[in-house]
Amino acid sequence: xQIYLPIAEVSxxxxxxxxxxxxxxxxxxxxxxxxxxxxxxxxFFIGIPPAVAVAxxxxxxxASSFSGALAHLKRKTVDLKMGxxxxxxxxxxxxxxxxxxxxxxxxxxxxxxxKLCYVAFLGIxxxxxxxxxxxxxxxxxxxLIPKKVRRPRSLAQQLPFKMxxxxxxxxxxxxxxxxxxxxxxxxxxxxxxxxxxIMVPAMIYILGMPTKVVVGTSLFQIIFVTGFTTxxxxxxxxxxxxxxxxxxxxGGVIGxxxxxxxxxxxxxxxxxxxxxxxxIAVCLKIALDLLIMPTELYSxxxxxxx
Amino acid sequence: xxxxxxxxxxxxxxxIAESVVIGMDKEKVAITATFDGSxxxxxxxxxRDKPAPIGDIQVVVTIAGPxxxxxxxxxxxxxxxxxxxxxxxxxAAPSFYAVATSSGFSSTINDTEDLRYKVSIPRAIRxxxxxxxxxxxxxxxxxxxxIRSEKGLxxxxxxxxxxxxxxxxxxxxxMPADISDGDYTARILLTRNGNVVDEFTTIIDVRKVGLERFxxxxxxxxxxAYGLMSIAIAIFAGWAASLLFxxxxxx
Numbered sequence: 001x002q003i004y005l006p007i008a009e010v011s012x013x014x015x016x017x018x019x020x021x022x023x024x025x026x027x028x029x030x031x032x033x034x035x036x037x038x039x040x041x042x043x044f045f046i047g048i049p050p051a052v053a054v055a056x057x058x059x060x061x062x063a064s065s066f067s068g069a070l071a072h073l074k075r076k077t078v079d080l081k082m083g084x085x086x087x088x089x090x091x092x093x094x095x096x097x098x099x100x101x102x103x104x105x106x107x108x109x110x111x112x113x114x115k116l117c118y119v120a121f122l123g124i125x126x127x128x129x130x131x132x133x134x135x136x137x138x139x140x141x142x143x144l145i146p147k148k149v150r151r152p153r154s155l156a157q158q159l160p161f162k163m164x165x166x167x168x169x170x171x172x173x174x175x176x177x178x179x180x181x182x183x184x185x186x187x188x189x190x191x192x193x194x195x196x197x198i199m200v201p202a203m204i205y206i207l208g209m210p211t212k213v214v215v216g217t218s219l220f221q222i223i224f225v226t227g228f229t230t231x232x233x234x235x236x237x238x239x240x241x242x243x244x245x246x247x248x249x250x251g252g253v254i255g256x257x258x259x260x261x262x263x264x265x266x267x268x269x270x271x272x273x274x275x276x277x278x279x280i281a282v283c284l285k286i287a288l289d290l291l292i293m294p295t296e297l298y299s300x301x302x303x304x305x306x
Numbered sequence: 307x308x309x310x311x312x313x314x315x316x317x318x319x320x321x322i323a324e325s326v327v328i329g330m331d332k333e334k335v336a337i338t339a340t341f342d343g344s345x346x347x348x349x350x351x352x353x354r355d356k357p358a359p360i361g362d363i364q365v366v367v368t369i370a371g372p373x374x375x376x377x378x379x380x381x382x383x384x385x386x387x388x389x390x391x392x393x394x395x396x397x398a399a400p401s402f403y404a405v406a407t408s409s410g411f412s413s414t415i416n417d418t419e420d421l422r423y424k425v426s427i428p429r430a431i432r433x434x435x436x437x438x439x440x441x442x443x444x445x446x447x448x449x450x451x452x453i454r455s456e457k458g459l460x461x462x463x464x465x466x467x468x469x470x471x472x473x474x475x476x477x478x479x480x481m482p483a484d485i486s487d488g489d490y491t492a493r494i495l496l497t498r499n500g501n502v503v504d505e506f507t508t509i510i511d512v513r514k515v516g517l518e519r520f521x522x523x524x525x526x527x528x529x530x531a532y533g534l535m536s537i538a539i540a541i542f543a544g545w546a547a548s549l550l551f552x553x554x555x556x557x
Contacts, residue, residue: 002483004341006518007525011342011483059536066544108379112389227537234533238525242536243339243517249540253547290387298449299390301377 007241008052014247016046021060021248025255028064030262031275034222036061036193039248041118041282050111052241054101054192055233058226059245061194064252065222072216079167079213082177083220086199089178090225093185098232101190105237108301112290117191119287125197126279133272140269168209168217176206181221189229194222197279324363325353326496326506335481335490335512343483346510349476352496358472359498364407364414365467365475366425366495369510371402371459372488373432378446394446398432401486403454405430406463406477416500423495423502427451427460458482487512 003014020042028035036057043053072078104110159173180202184195199218203209209217234240266274328350335344348367376399379390405425407414420426431447454460459482467477490510496503514522525532 001340002342003339004337004483004518006339006514006521009484009486059540062537063540063544063547066541067548068544070545070548108377108390108393112387116387223541227540230537230540231530231533234525234536235529238529240525240533240536242521242525242532242539245536246539246543249543253543257547257551290389292388293383294381294388296449296453297381297388298446298453299379299381300450300453301379302374 003243003247005048005052005241005244007239008048008056008244010047010049012046012048017244017247018251020046021251022255023251024248025064025252025257026259026262027255027275027278028252029256029259030266031259031271033275034061034064034194034196035252036195037118037122037191037197037279038282040114040192041286048244049239050114051105051233051237051239052244054114054190055230055237055239056241056244056248057192058188058229058233059240059242060248060252061226062223062230063245063249064256065194065196065219065226067253067256069216069219069223072219075216076167077213078216078220079165079209080217080220081163082165082168082170082207082209082213083217085163085174085177086181086184086217086221087224089181089183090185090188090221091228093182093187094189094225094229094232095185096182097186097189098229098236100186102236114191115286115290117187119283119290121187121191121198122279122283122286125201126276126283128201129272130276130280133269133276136269137273168207168213170208172207180206181225185225185229188222188225189232194219194226196222323354323356324358324496324498325504326494327351327353328494328506328508330492330508330510333508333510335510337485337487337512337514337518338516339518341483341518343485344481345478346481346492347476347478348492348494349474350494350506351475352473354473361499363469363472363503364409364497365469365477366408366415366493366497367406367467367477367479368425368430368491368493368495369402369404369479369481370400370430370491370493371485371512372490373398373400375399376450378450380446380449392446394443396431396447396450399450400430401488402459402481402490403427403430404461404463404479404481406461406466406479408467408469408475409465411462411464413500415495415497415502419497419500419502423505425495427455427462457484459485481512485512487514 001014002011004011024035024039027038040053040057044050101110104113159175161174162171163174164171184199187193187195196218200214203214203218204211230240328348331347352363376396378394378396380392381388382391384391415425420429424430428451431450451460467475469475490512491507492510493507495505
């Protein structure tokens with residue numbers, strides 16, 4: 001069944017969108033990630049204009065992160081105070097990201113920017129995750145118990161403006177969380193992602209937060225940052241396609257529930273190595289598109305949409 | 307005096323001895339949520355008040371979507387990466403353009419008339435404003451035609467207008483699903499020996515309707531409310547999903 005998307009002004013198969021939402025939903029449920037970093041490139045591949053894909057995906061992530069955050073709030077695995085601090089940086093970052101996005105759009109370079117961001121971040125995160133989980137698998141096979149290394153006094157503890165975060169059991173400066181929030185906010189506006197795949201490692205390794213509150217807190221602040229990004233794109237670019245978002249949502253929320261069931265049957269290291277491989281595959285696909293000579297060198301953009 | 311006026315009337319009407327009357331199967335194209343392209347059937351007749359002159363009558367039918375300025379980008383390799391390096395602004399290019407002729411294009415209308423009435427696809431695109439450093443501006447408008455032709459947005463349909471008895475004609479033009487809305491101009495040109503004898507234009511109203519129209523208008527006229535609504539729908543969907551699955555798990 002073809003459906004005409006009112007904002008994207010393209011006609012696409014509704015079942016294809018539901019299916020895409022479902023598949024990405026399964027993966028996001030399995031790995032506990034938002035799935036934006038997979039969905040946005042997939043939307044490019046099926047012919048949704050990149051500007052619409054980024055803005056609409058931000059809106060879809062509001063739904064999936066809200067659904068996820070509810071579960072974490074019930075389990076009390078959200079550090080609300082840390083979430084709010086991250087949010088201050090996040091909202092600021094989303095604003096900056098959108099200014100960069102719109103500036104490059106006026107130069108006709110926004111596709112390149114979005115794709116380069118994808119290649120860079122997916123490449124780094126994917127390979128780090130791959131190496132780390134490979135090590136973990138090798139260690140468990142050789143029967144070695146990983147040594148607990150006492151972390152040295154981190155930068156977060158040395159900087160001024162310290163604040164106590166009871167839920168995380170931390171007494172650290174607010175500067176690093178604001179900077180982390182800022183970076184993820186910028187990426188959210190440019191890449192149409194929640195940024196969980198950067199936020200989560202940053203919270204563990206830079207802020208030193210306990211693993212159990214990391215995902216919930218990340219989801220909590222993603223709701224607001226992607227919500228804000230949605231508003232910014234809707235009011236400046238008119239590129240949020242609600243019909244597209246709803247179709248992706250329907251597939252996504254159902255898929256996510258099945259995904260979390262599958263996820264419980266796989267071991268954590270295996271899951272992570274699968275996720276790492278997938279991230280690297282998406283990265284390579286986008287990188288190849290930039291490196292191989294395209295069959296059509298010319299492209300048209302709508303001057304009136306600037 | 308009256309006689310003179312009548313004489314004048316007759317002489318002017320004889321100047322356009324042949325005129326065109328047309329009909330269409332639809333004057334409106336409604337873009338609904340399940341819009342999957344449309345076909346427009348155009349038919350008409352040649353009205354004559356005296357015997358037809360020598361030479362076959364030919365018909366050109368064009369349908370043009372609203373014209374808008376576009377930017378055409380060209381990629382080239384910079385540091386190993388293919389990126390947009392040159393941009394040419396095309397002042398006005400129709401979002402959709404189909405031209406159907408009753409025989410081969412060049413035998414239906416001659417070049418002078420094509421230039422005057424802007425019938426062929428390259429002439430329907432108006433390109434000025436190429437920056438000084440771009441020498442081959444023509445290849446940019448060629449690219450517009452190539453890209454849009456592949457999507458079925460630009461069509462050259464030679465020998466697709468049927469003419470019966472030098473009087474009745476009809477053609478059908480397909481519009482792809484990915485069209486944008488606005489006033490489309492349908493134009494019929496009668497030609498003889500390559501020269502235009504009569505011209506007739508009419509408007510086809512291509513509009514989003516129902517929910518499509520509501521959402522599109524809201525996103526442009528009230529973007530903040532539209533953004534907030536999008537978020538509200540997302541929040542509701544997220545909440546409903548978690549509620550629904552908790553219900554399934556407990557039962």
